[in-house]
Amino acid sequence: MPRAGLDTNAVVVAAARLADEDGLAALSLARLASRLGVRSPSLYAHVDGLDDLRRRIGSHGARELGARLQAAAGGLARGDALAAVAEAYRAYALEHPGVYAAIQQPSEADQAGAALVELILAMLRGYGLEGDEAIHGARIVRSALHGFVALESETGFRIPLSLDETFARLIAVLDEGLAGLA
Amino acid sequence: MPRAGLDTNAVVVAAARLADEDGLAALSLARLASRLGVRSPSLYAHVDGLDDLRRRIGSHGARELGARLQAAAGGLARGDALAAVAEAYRAYALEHPGVYAAIQQPSEADQAGAALVELILAMLRGYGLEGDEAIHGARIVRSALHGFVALESETGFRIPLSLDETFARLIAVLDEGLAGLA
DNA sequence: TCGCGTTTCCTAACTAGATTAGGTATTATC
DNA sequence: GATAATACCTAATCTAGTTAGGAAACGCGA
Numbered sequence: 001m002p003r004a005g006l007d008t009n010a011v012v013v014a015a016a017r018l019a020d021e022d023g024l025a026a027l028s029l030a031r032l033a034s035r036l037g038v039r040s041p042s043l044y045a046h047v048d049g050l051d052d053l054r055r056r057i058g059s060h061g062a063r064e065l066g067a068r069l070q071a072a073a074g075g076l077a078r079g080d081a082l083a084a085v086a087e088a089y090r091a092y093a094l095e096h097p098g099v100y101a102a103i104q105q106p107s108e109a110d111q112a113g114a115a116l117v118e119l120i121l122a123m124l125r126g127y128g129l130e131g132d133e134a135i136h137g138a139r140i141v142r143s144a145l146h147g148f149v150a151l152e153s154e155t156g157f158r159i160p161l162s163l164d165e166t167f168a169r170l171i172a173v174l175d176e177g178l179a180g181l182a
Numbered sequence: 183m184p185r186a187g188l189d190t191n192a193v194v195v196a197a198a199r200l201a202d203e204d205g206l207a208a209l210s211l212a213r214l215a216s217r218l219g220v221r222s223p224s225l226y227a228h229v230d231g232l233d234d235l236r237r238r239i240g241s242h243g244a245r246e247l248g249a250r251l252q253a254a255a256g257g258l259a260r261g262d263a264l265a266a267v268a269e270a271y272r273a274y275a276l277e278h279p280g281v282y283a284a285i286q287q288p289s290e291a292d293q294a295g296a297a298l299v300e301l302i303l304a305m306l307r308g309y310g311l312e313g314d315e316a317i318h319g320a321r322i323v324r325s326a327l328h329g330f331v332a333l334e335s336e337t338g339f340r341i342p343l344s345l346d347e348t349f350a351r352l353i354a355v356l357d358e359g360l361a362g363l364a
Numbered sequence: 365t366c367g368c369g370t371t372t373c374c375t376a377a378c379t380a381g382a383t384t385a386g387g388t389a390t391t392a393t394c
Numbered sequence: 395g396a397t398a399a400t401a402c403c404t405a406a407t408c409t410a411g412t413t414a415g416g417a418a419a420c421g422c423g424a
Contacts (some may be wrong), residue, residue, distance in 0.1 A: 003372055004420060019275075030410055041412075042373050050411065106337045117341070135341055138349045139330075140355055142338070147329025155288045156324070157319055159299070166321045173322060173359030180358060181351060185390065186402055212381055223383075225403050232382070366424085374417075381410090388403070394396085 004038050008046040011036070013058045019057060019098025027054070027098065055107045061099035062112030065092050069119055077126040079175045084122060086171050089140055093149040098152070104146075117142075128182035137178050144174055186220050190228040194238045201239060201280025208282065209236070237289045243281035244294030247274050251301055259308040261357045267305060268327055268353050282335070286328075290320040298364070299324075310364035319360050326356055 009069055014036055015058045019027045029050055033040040047053045072088035073081045093100040103113075120138040151157055157166075189339055196218055199210045215222040218311055229235045254270035255263045275282040283293075302320040311319045330352055339348075 006372080017422090028410065036370090039374065041375085041414095044412075045372060060261075088360075104332075104336055104338065110242075132343055135343050136348045138353050139333075139339060139345075140326075140352050143329035143333060144326050144351060145329065146333060146338075147325035147327065150332060151325060151328060154286060156286065156328075158296075159320060159419080161314055161317050163321075165319045169318050169363060170322050170325060173355065173357075173362070176362060177355030177359055180355070188401075209382090210381065220401090221403065222381080222387095223404085226383075227401055368422080368424100370421080371418105372417105372419075373397100373399100375415095375422105377412100377414085379412075382408080383409080385405090386403100387405100388401105390401075392397100392399075 004036060006036060006038065006042075006046055008056070011043060011046045012053070012060050015053055015059060016057050016096070016099045016102075019102060020096050022096070024054070024057075024098045024101040029053070033074070033153075044064060045173065054102055054105060057099055058105050058107060059110055059112050061096065061103045062110065062116065065089070065098075065103065066112060066115045066119060068092055069116070073119065073123060081123050081126060081179070082141075082175055083171050086167070086174075089145050090149055090152075090167060093153055097153045100149070119182035124178065127178045129178065137181055141174060144170055185282055186218060188218060188220065188224075190238075193228045194235070194242050195226060197235055198239050198278070198281050198284075202278050203280070206236070206239075206280045208281040211235070222253060236284055236287060239281055240284035240287050240289060240312060241277065241292055241294050243285045243320055244292065246278075246281075246286065246296065247271070248297045248301060250274055252300070255301065255305055263308060264307050264323075264360070265353050267302070268349070268356075271327050272331055272334075272349060275335055276343060279335045282331070306360065309360045311360065315363060319363055322359065323356060324351055 011032070015027060015032050018035060020033055022031075027050075029040045029043055031055075032041055036043075043053075047056065059081040068088050068091075069085050076084050116148065117138055120141055121134050123142075124134045124137045146169060152163060155162060197209060197214050198216055200217060206214075209232075211222045213224055214235075215225055225235075229238065230267070250270050250273075251267050254266040258266055299320055302323055303316050303351075306316045306319045306323075309319065330349060334345060339345060
C-alpha cells in the first residue's frame with residue numbers, strides 16, 4: 001500500500017490545525033494520526049512524542065506570529081506601529097487559538113520568542129526608550145497584549161460590550177504610557 | 183479499617199495544594215488519591231471526575247483571590263487602591279500558580295469571577311469611570327494584570343532585569359491610563 | 365534493471381490514568 | 395441496637411502514550 005508521505009513539518013502543520021480547531025488540550029497523537037490516515041506509533045518517526053509535538057507547534061507559531069508582526073510594523077512608527085502590531089497580534093491569537101496557547105509553553109532556547117521581544121524593542125526605540133527602560137516597556141506591552149488576548153480567547157470577558165472598543169482603549173493607554181516612560 | 187474522613191472540600195483543598203506544587207497539568211486523580219491515602223475511584227464520591235475537580239479548584243481559587251483583593255483595597259482609593267490590588271493579585275498568582283491557572287478555565291455561571299470584576303469596577307469609580315467606560319477600564323486592568331502574571335509564572339520573561347520594577351511601571355501606566363479614560 | 369540502504373509505516377504489547385459497576389464496612393440517626 | 399446513608403474498596407473497561415521489532419515502499423548507485 002502507498003505511504004502517506006509525511007515528514008516532521010507536515011505533522012506539525014496538521015497538529016497545529018487540529019489544535020486550533022479543538023483546543024490545544026484536546027490535541028492527542030491518536031486523533032492526529034487518524035486525521036493523517038496513519039496509526040499513532042507512526043508519528044514517532046517524525047516527532048518525539050506529544051510533548052515534543054506541542055513544543056514544535058509552539059515554535060512554529062512563534063515564527064509565524066513574528067513574521068506577521070514584522071509585516072504589520074513595516075514602515076510605521078510610534079502609535080501607528082503599536083496599533084498595527086497590536087491588531088496583528090490579536091488577530092493571530094484569535095485565528096490560531098491552539099497554536100497561540102502552544103507558543104506560551106515554556107521551552108528553553110527558543111530563539112523565536114526572543115525574536116518577538118526584539119521586534120517590540122525595535123518599535124520602542126520610536127518612543128525614545130533604550131536599555132533597561134525599553135525592556136520594561138516591552139514587558140508591559142507584552143503583558144497587556146497577552147492578557148487581553150488570553151482572556152478574550154478563553155471567554156474571560158463575559159459582559160456584552162464591544163471588545164474592539166476595549167482593545168482600542170488598551171492601545172491608547174499603552175501609547176500614552178510608553179510616551180510617559182521615556 | 184478506619185476511613186480517611188474526606189468530604190468534597192477536603193478533596194478540593196488537597197487538590198489545590200497538589201496543583202500548586204506540581205502544576206495544574208500534572209494534577210491527576212491517581213496522585214491526589216495516593217496523597218490522600220485512598221484509591222482513586224473513591225474520589226468519585228466527592229467529586230465528579232477530573233474536569234469537575236479542576237472547575238472546583240478554580241472557583242475555590244476565585245473566591246480566595248477575591249477575598250484577598252477585597253482586603254487589599256480596603257479603605258484605599260485611586261492609585262493607592264490600584265497598587266494594593268495589583269500587588270495582591272500578583273502575590274496570589276505567584277503563591278498559587280496551579281490554582282491561578284485553574285481560575286482561568288472557562289466555567290459557566292461562575293459568580294466568583296463576576297465578583298472579581300465587580301471589585302475592580304468599584305475601584306474604578308474612584309477614577310470617575312462609570313457605565314461602559316468603567317467596563318472598558320476593568321477589562322484593561324484585568325488584561326494587564328493577568329498578562330503580566332501569566333507571563334511571569336510561565337517563565338515568559340527571560341531577560342535578567344527586575345520584575346518588581348517592571349510591575350511598578352505597569353501599575354503607573356495603568357494609573358495614568360485610567361485617569362485619561364475618564 | 366537490480367540490489368542496496370534508508371525511511372515510513374505497521375502490528376503487538378505495555379503502561380498509566382480515568383471512569384463505571386457493584387459490593388462491604390463504617391458512621392450517623394432514631 | 396437496628397437502620398439508613400455514605401465512604402471506601404476491588405474488579406474491570408477504556409482511552410491514550412509509548413516502546414519494540416518487523417515489513418514494505420522509496421531513492422539511488424552499479
